Amino acid sequence: MYQYTDTDQTLVDERVAQFRRQTEQFLKGELSEDHYRALRLRNGVYIQTHAPLLRVAGPYGLLNSKQVRKLAHIARFYDKKYCHFTTRQNIQFNWPKLETIPDILAELASVQMHSIQTSGNCMRNTTTDHLAGVCVDEIEDPRPYCEIIRQWTTLHPEFDYLPRKFKIAVSGALHDRAATQFHDIGLHLVKNAEGEVGFKVIVGGGLGRTPIIGQVIKPYLEKKHLLSYLEAILRIYNLYGRRDNKYKARIKILVKESSLAKFSALVDKEWSHLKDNNELSSERIAAMCAQFSAPAYDDGAVDDQSFAQQQAADQAFATWVKHNTANHKVSGYRAAFVSLKAPDSPPGDMTDDQLDAVADLADTYSFGEIRVTHRQNLILADIKQADLYSLWQKLAELKLATPNIGTATDMICCPGLDFCSLANAGSIGIAKEINEALDDMDYIHDIGDLKINMSGCMNGCAHQSVGHIGILGVDKKGTEWYQLTLGGSSENNAAIGERLGPAVAKDQITQAIVTILDVYIKQRLEEESFLDMVNRVGITPFKEQVYATH
Amino acid sequence: MQLIKDQQIIDNTWQFIADTDELKSGDISMPLARWQGEKPQLLAHDGKLGVRISSADSVDELADDLEKLQLIELDFPDFADGRLFSQAWLLRGRYDYHGEIRAIGHFIPDQVFYLARVGVNAFSPETSEELPEIINKLKDFTVNYQSSIN
Numbered sequence: 104m105y106q107y108t109d110t111d112q113t114l115v116d117e118r119v120a121q122f123r124r125q126t127e128q129f130l131k132g133e134l135s136e137d138h139y140r141a142l143r144l145r146n147g148v149y150i151q152t153h154a155p156l157l158r159v160a161g162p163y164g165l166l167n168s169k170q171v172r173k174l175a176h177i178a179r180f181y182d183k184k185y186c187h188f189t190t191r192q193n194i195q196f197n198w199p200k201l202e203t204i205p206d207i208l209a210e211l212a213s214v215q216m217h218s219i220q221t222s223g224n225c226m227r228n229t230t231t232d233h234l235a236g237v238c239v240d241e242i243e244d245p246r247p248y249c250e251i252i253r254q255w256t257t258l259h260p261e262f263d264y265l266p267r268k269f270k271i272a273v274s275g276a277l278h279d280r281a282a283t284q285f286h287d288i289g290l291h292l293v294k295n296a297e298g299e300v301g302f303k304v305i306v307g308g309g310l311g312r313t314p315i316i317g318q319v320i321k322p323y324l325e326k327k328h329l330l331s332y333l334e335a336i337l338r339i340y341n342l343y344g345r346r347d348n349k350y351k352a353r354i355k356i357l358v359k360e361s362s363l364a365k366f367s368a369l370v371d372k373e374w375s376h377l378k379d380n381n382e383l384s385s386e387r388i389a390a391m392c393a394q395f396s397a398p399a400y401d402d403g404a405v406d407d408q409s410f411a412q413q414q415a416a417d418q419a420f421a422t423w424v425k426h427n428t429a430n431h432k433v434s435g436y437r438a439a440f441v442s443l444k445a446p447d448s449p450p451g452d453m454t455d456d457q458l459d460a461v462a463d464l465a466d467t468y469s470f471g472e473i474r475v476t477h478r479q480n481l482i483l484a485d486i487k488q489a490d491l492y493s494l495w496q497k498l499a500e501l502k503l504a505t506p507n508i509g510t511a512t513d514m515i516c517c518p519g520l521d522f523c524s525l526a527n528a529g530s531i532g533i534a535k536e537i538n539e540a541l542d543d544m545d546y547i548h549d550i551g552d553l554k555i556n557m558s559g560c561m562n563g564c565a566h567q568s569v570g571h572i573g574i575l576g577v578d579k580k581g582t583e584w585y586q587l588t589l590g591g592s593s594e595n596n597a598a599i600g601e602r603l604g605p606a607v608a609k610d611q612i613t614q615a616i617v618t619i620l621d622v623y624i625k626q627r628l629e630e631e632s633f634l635d636m637v638n639r640v641g642i643t644p645f646k647e648q649v650y651a652t653h
Numbered sequence: 654m655q656l657i658k659d660q661q662i663i664d665n666t667w668q669f670i671a672d673t674d675e676l677k678s679g680d681i682s683m684p685l686a687r688w689q690g691e692k693p694q695l696l697a698h699d700g701k702l703g704v705r706i707s708s709a710d711s712v713d714e715l716a717d718d719l720e721k722l723q724l725i726e727l728d729f730p731d732f733a734d735g736r737l738f739s740q741a742w743l744l745r746g747r748y749d750y751h752g753e754i755r756a757i758g759h760f761i762p763d764q765v766f767y768l769a770r771v772g773v774n775a776f777s778p779e780t781s782e783e784l785p786e787i788i789n790k791l792k793d794f795t796v797n798y799q800s801s802i803n
Contacts, residue, residue, distance in 0.1 A: 110796045110798075113795060113796045114794065114796045114797070114798065117793065117794045117795065117796070118794075121763075121793050121794075125763065138732070138761050138763070141732070141733060142763055224733070224735075254798040254799070255798060255799050257798050258767075258794065258797065258798065259798075259799055259801075260738065260766075260767035260768075260770035260771050260797075260799075260801050261735075261738045261739055261742050261767075261770075261771050261801060262735070262738070263735065263738075263767055264732070264733055264734065264735025264738065264764075265735055266735075330799075338739050338742075341735055341736060341738070341739045342736055342739050342740075346708075346734060346736075376747060381800065
């Protein structure tokens with residue numbers, strides 16, 4: 104993975120010093136609330152219901168064991184012994200004291216981490232495929248380009264006060280695991296007719312209040328033009344994006360209101376001035392690719408016989424392998440998910456001890472690297488098949504081996520009313536209730552591939568509009584209600600879920616989910632997934648049952 | 654009133670004339686509309702000329718006039734409105750403007766490092782207490798990741 108140069112380290116250290124000065128000025132009353140707010144947000148500091156929240160950047164989801172131990176240390180000494188992983192592959196601390204945050208940032212800087220631009224109306228952490236570099240369907244590893252974009256976006260002097268936040272995702276595989284069609288800019292590594300690899304550029308996608316599927320603005324962009332083209336899009340957005348209404352300020356609204364053709368013409372005109380002056384050299388690309396070279400895989404890993412025997416002998420292990428591991432491009436290796444969706448723990452949360460233990464497991468089994476997925480789990484990406492059994496046993500002891508990846512209880516869930524000052528309704532409690540109702544793993548495995556996403560408000564942090572089942576918390580005269588949608592997807596077949604009907608009361612929501620799943624079980628065709636069935640039959644059969652019983 | 658230009662605290666020698674103000678002698682700046690409306694008379698003026706633009710103005714409209722202008726003022730309506738960062742970049746990077754670009758209005762000292770990078774070389778803060786702070790904050794970073802004007 105990428106190692107900081109002196110320039111990277113100096114920049115991050117100087118940013119910590121800058122934020123320390125700003126925080127001191129604020130605490131002495133020398134900086135207004137309004138000004139400090141904009142500055143702290145650009146350092147990942149929100150003021151939430153109970154305390155400040157600090158969002159730390161997980162650059163395209165990639166962490167090393169030393170960094171994860173540092174997160175454990177921060178959780179232990181500055182917070183309440185846990186942290187939370189987010190859908191942007193970031194890490195959140197819910198309880199730090201404001202005056203200690205500069206110290207936390209200095210701790211992070213000591214392990215090449217920061218919280219720069221993890222909130223605020225600026226360019227955010229670039230995200231990517233959690234299986235980048237190891238998956239079997241990859242055209243090219245997207246991570247070198249993510250790092251190039253990370254550097255370009257970080258402290259960009261022109262684009263730090265945009266109309267609204269701006270998110271970029273990169274996918275290098277055939278299967279889009281990075282929700283690129285729902286980003287302000289989505290980039291796909293693709294091959295052209297000559298077999299050269301470049302980028303398909305998608306613009307104007309987004310979730311939140313107005314979910315919109317992005318549109319292809321450039322079917323093929325040569326790699327050397329990556330940064331000049333991004334600069335052209337950002338300049339047009341910065342100049343023409345709406346600033347009169349924050350709900351209409353994302354680039355998706357600009358693209359929609361002006362039409363893709365007109366927006367694209369503006370970008371092309373701007374780009375025509377830039378493209379020849381600011382090329383990304385093949386040397387720079389090659390040097391960056393070298394930072395992400397494959398680890399020293401063991402050629403003999405594939406000869407192992409124990410893996411098959413252990414699966415045959417231990418059904419629980421076989422089940423975990425089936426659901427919580429993924430194919431690897433190197434024979435004899437698999438990628439193993441660390442499930443952060445145990446039934447009795449808030450989705451995406453991890454304790455300090457779990458963090459330390461997973462760092463140790465990464466060192467022992469997976470070249471010291473850990474990845475964060477956008478569905479709020481972790482991955483140890485390079486596990487020899489012979490090591491999977493002992494890894495599984497150790498993860499199980501840590502309560503990190505619930506075999507539910509990609510199933511009904513692998514929910515994406517925002518912090519909701521319990522922590523967030525924006526939320527209208529609770530989400531963690533509902534997730535727990537649904538988990539308790541679906542406590543039979545055989546039933547969950549029978550339902551199979553299902554993405555339930557639940558957000559406590561319209562801002563949609565948990566991407567409810569692209570959940571196969573989406574749950575949105577709404578406030579009705581001071582009580583918590585939940586709006587259901589069916590049929591959303593953030594993958595290649597991108598779709599926004601269709602609203603099922605009127606919102607459901609808090610004490611009815613779990614029953615509504617159970618009813619929806621019962622309809623699926625009864626009416627599905629053989630081998631038909633939940634999403635496929637919704638696409639085949641529409642929402643009516645589900646609607647009839649959910650509203651018949653309420 | 655003092656301001657910072659090229660990292661030095663200096664006295665302001667410019668006067669602003671609004672759309673309906675009488676012309677004054679000496680160095681004057683004015684709104685874009687007045688410049689566009691009275692260009693022939695203004696070119697006969699005995700002092701230097703400047704134009705004050707706000708976020709919604711387009712510097713493209715000044716492209717052919719820049720040689721005649723010694724000052725462009727970027728008037729921040731609100732520090733969160735980042736359009737003027739791009740306008741400054743365009744003046745330097747696209748139109749090769751070499752005169753003074755001055756930030757005025759509601760920018761904040763914590764933005765001056767970025768503003769300097771996109772080509773702003775003068776800063777007129779709302780209070781003189783901010784002058785030393787601005788000089789310091791121009792030095793917030795010694796490194797950067799991307800090319801810009803500076």
